[in-house]
Amino acid sequence: MRVSVLGATGYAGAELLRILYGHPEAEVVHITSESHTGENIADLYPHLRGLYDLTLESMQDIERIGRDSDFVFIGLPHGHAMAVGQKLANLPVRIIDLGADYRFSDTKVYEEWYHVPHTHPNAPRCYGLAELYREDIKKAKIIGNAGCFTTASILALVPLAKKHLIDVNTIIVDAKSGVSGAGRKPKQGNHFPELYDNFKAYNVAHHRHTPEIEQAITDLSGEQTIINFTPHLVPMSRGILATCYATLREGVTAEQVDAAYTELYGQEHFIRLLGRDAYPETKYVRGSNFCDIAWHLDARTHRVIALSAIDNLVKGAAGQAVQNFNIACGFPEATGLDFTPIYP
């Protein structure tokens, strides 16, 4: 398959190039960057030297790129993918957007949280969380790749919510991410000496991944869900740990909780159930497409605490995009993604 990457110089775009390098069924034909047009990707990202010899193009002539490609991956800030989607609407190319533009079934929710009008509300799209929306992904024209925090949170919570083991309105997700999640553009708050040896929360009560988690839990449980989501920055580059709290419905047993996870994910290659009372660590999944999940029950408070770990740039972005690509193409799902995490 001929694939192109729009916004190839962001961290998610660069990670796509890393993964696609080893994908036996994908050939990268175009990569774009408006700020680095004309530069060679290996000059910008020396880790790719000797592996890629591609020049960054502008996406001004997006139709040409679209005609040349079977798939276009979009790694642009929100608001830009909508324009691309419209321009490619009548070409046979399919789209995987790593941003938020195509993640919401109700674009009013998008407009409310992202503060921009949605210009492509009727796009034929689906939500790109591979394990939970596989059938939709197979045939969608546009796949709205799930966000990083949301992937970790939703995968940890859905077994509980779908089986109605928890009161969905007691859900609190306390999430922690490495700094690559904040993007490649330098700013004061992400300057090395400011974050190193430091820990902080941000965007309490209004992070944009909140409605995305609510949408998936509501959709898959059938229960209208409102949650608290609190992101934090960990002084490291990659990795997300989500600590998810919810009150168990009366009478729910530990065995029911165990079974909920096993039934839903027992056959999934990229979800590793560490089991009850275990501890995922971000380092166990670093560089890989795995989502590791464990859960704890607190008899004193009748709460369940679910923990999940992913690499935010892989399962939280580029890896999941390739997984979705594999599903969309009918390839085995681990094609090009069957590598081990890097530890230590």
Added chain:
Amino acid sequence: MRVSVLGATGYAGAELLRILYGHPEAEVVHITSESHTGENIADLYPHLRGLYDLTLESMQDIERIGRDSDFVFIGLPHGHAMAVGQKLANLPVRIIDLGADYRFSDTKVYEEWYHVPHTHPNAPRCYGLAELYREDIKKAKIIGNAGCFTTASILALVPLAKKHLIDVNTIIVDAKSGVSGAGRKPKQGNHFPELYDNFKAYNVAHHRHTPEIEQAITDLSGEQTIINFTPHLVPMSRGILATCYATLREGVTAEQVDAAYTELYGQEHFIRLLGRDAYPETKYVRGSNFCDIAWHLDARTHRVIALSAIDNLVKGAAGQAVQNFNIACGFPEATGLDFTPIYP
């Protein structure tokens, strides 16, 4: 005042020496270590070279140390301070224990969570969280210095609980600590390559700081409290951030929340109220005795999210011990503690 430090080679003990070096009213007369008896502290801790020239003694002859001292600081693992307390019971020396032995008014709770019998249940003691138990600290024979996670958590939650603005049984504390909190003794899990570039939770639902937080909230609110407390390890040496969730009682306004913090802490030197919608960072308090607090209200979920940051070795251990020492001696509370955080 003549002071001695038992267990001077642990991180909290060493931090006591750092702080006491600049204390105009304290002279360190004895320091002990059973594993390093006879060694000079500056050989073990080269950062103290040129500043201390003291030999580590055994605490076998604890009575002699007690007779020589006006105050004894104890930085030993739990279970050991009880024995010291008993042996010094009839001497005029006062004790500040940085461990858990003297933190609980109901020693049954201690026995349940620490799995050892309490051998000194009737000790004349008080809970050593300076801002909240100041009057007791002034006259107590034994001060059970508050724990690190607990100091951060309790200080953030008490204004809300005391004013009955929250439902105390909805409290969830999601806390994150630097690795010095795990002590100086090397083990596999704290080996540098294992923790670096890594993030994880531990002791979910059964960390020993849980009942300590519950005791203080129950005591100061008058309402029986059971909470969830989840600690995490941040790949850094020092610092704790506590993210505290609770459901607001119906009708509680943001102004009431603001007022609760201001009323209780407005005059406190070591508590800095960053205000509503602000963000404490562990780096803002590193090396200092400050506890920075901020709070957020989520209108969608009717929850308050309170954030607090401390240096776990200072306000969470040695600094608070010196603050308690100042209170107990009638010195101005910031004596020897009036220094700035180290940033960046």
Added chain:
Amino acid sequence: MRVSVLGATGYAGAELLRILYGHPEAEVVHITSESHTGENIADLYPHLRGLYDLTLESMQDIERIGRDSDFVFIGLPHGHAMAVGQKLANLPVRIIDLGADYRFSDTKVYEEWYHVPHTHPNAPRCYGLAELYREDIKKAKIIGNAGCFTTASILALVPLAKKHLIDVNTIIVDAKSGVSGAGRKPKQGNHFPELYDNFKAYNVAHHRHTPEIEQAITDLSGEQTIINFTPHLVPMSRGILATCYATLREGVTAEQVDAAYTELYGQEHFIRLLGRDAYPETKYVRGSNFCDIAWHLDARTHRVIALSAIDNLVKGAAGQAVQNFNIACGFPEATGLDFTPIYP
């Protein structure tokens, strides 16, 4: 090929498993650990969960393992591989030792620096630095895989020494390594809070990689070489940067220096010449088998400063071992190693 890994639970052994997982021509048949015999590797190293389901064996019955295997990789502390080599001497199995036992052509040098008698001095062996000893590696019974610091240092210096562009006795190598190079066993000096946010030198003037560098420079330049080598610990897990100084012979031009690198390495897949005045970074090679090299000339001092970066666990250990395995088997050299570095 059937391969076994002795000492699979050390960091180098685990890294071998990571790489071999993706090697199309290798099947891991035995893995050993004396301290974890009987355990499943995925329990010890959860990052391998779902990828390996192998039980750690003892290597007591090493002959059986040797008979089952075409290749045995040894990841044991120095001194242990010699015993294995002797026991497998008469079996057709070939050996790649990641330790120092088989690196020296003159075992007296080994005995002097490692302080143990060499019990297998006549072993049919070669030095396993792939790019420089390829012909020997093809046919050797035992390959003494080059060390981590030495790989970085030798690759940076050999073009200059071989072409006689420098005075070899002015060589100073100032090298910096991530902490995984110190092994998986916890000790006080590698305890997280001690190394984090810290930088230090160690083993000045007597690190054991010194004679290994001297051996290769002497061998490939034909000039007896004595150098200074100074290792430092960087507060990170992986990566080595070697800063190599030498005085240029009179009249040597920048173009001659450029040509020396290009001639020797221009066709090498795993050596990336960044060129004159460029800067390798350890992050550009992390997780990969690349060695990135650049060089600078100082007209004021007539010195050349060569810089090289590797991942100490890949090109400095397990990756080079697999590269040597490929050479020894006649496979294309990048088989199983053709993946990109992980950045950021």
Added chain:
Amino acid sequence: MRVSVLGATGYAGAELLRILYGHPEAEVVHITSESHTGENIADLYPHLRGLYDLTLESMQDIERIGRDSDFVFIGLPHGHAMAVGQKLANLPVRIIDLGADYRFSDTKVYEEWYHVPHTHPNAPRCYGLAELYREDIKKAKIIGNAGCFTTASILALVPLAKKHLIDVNTIIVDAKSGVSGAGRKPKQGNHFPELYDNFKAYNVAHHRHTPEIEQAITDLSGEQTIINFTPHLVPMSRGILATCYATLREGVTAEQVDAAYTELYGQEHFIRLLGRDAYPETKYVRGSNFCDIAWHLDARTHRVIALSAIDNLVKGAAGQAVQNFNIACGFPEATGLDFTPIYP
């Protein structure tokens, strides 16, 4: 003494405020920042909240600030202090410049390395390395505070050079610094994800601290000196380790080397001689004004390897500035600087 800080929002300026807070003889009267004029310093640097309540001024009316102050500390980029120095030339105020403008006795050297014309070449000034230029500092109108790398390098090398124990033209300084040395302004290369878990060299053969080291060694040894100086970035915020190599003159003994250090620095409070074969670590000095020094002799190569560690923002900038201030005022040299390093 009334002191003002120009450029108070850079890292060195902020560190000055941290240290001056505890100085019993200094009162901060003006602080300036052109980019943050009118803001409160505690809003910009929340770690100073509750400790400082000062508004940042412009330095446009520098004469007024000069008239109000006994001392002006300058924390501005090079080139700006010259203009200030000229404007304050006729006022009784004294100046301590933390930049390079007043460090060179021969301003031609400055112009050559800094690529700007020196507009104040005849300024009455001295080089501000406290232990080595104390007499000059006592009476100078303008003190050109020594640089960070240079302080560490010069202090380590001068005992050897002054006693003619080494060939000064064999000096190589391989230095490593935390990232705060690169300043507070964010840029791509110092973006957190780029530097974290990474190590690299920069400015090989042309870093501006090179001529500053050469000037001091030449001056204090009486021998014209040309050296190699190579800086590296360590993924941490603070701290410099300098590894200094030089060839010993024939016949020089270890005892002579030991004596050189002891004679020169034996009575210095802020230089701690760890002794022969010891290892300074940046963490031993973090947050303090100490310079820890050790040295090693290599009998095989006849070289000495001297190691020194400082906190780049303290002894390498603000701490040394206050030390110079104390010397200039006739205060005991440790006034306001007598605090312990922060470990771990």
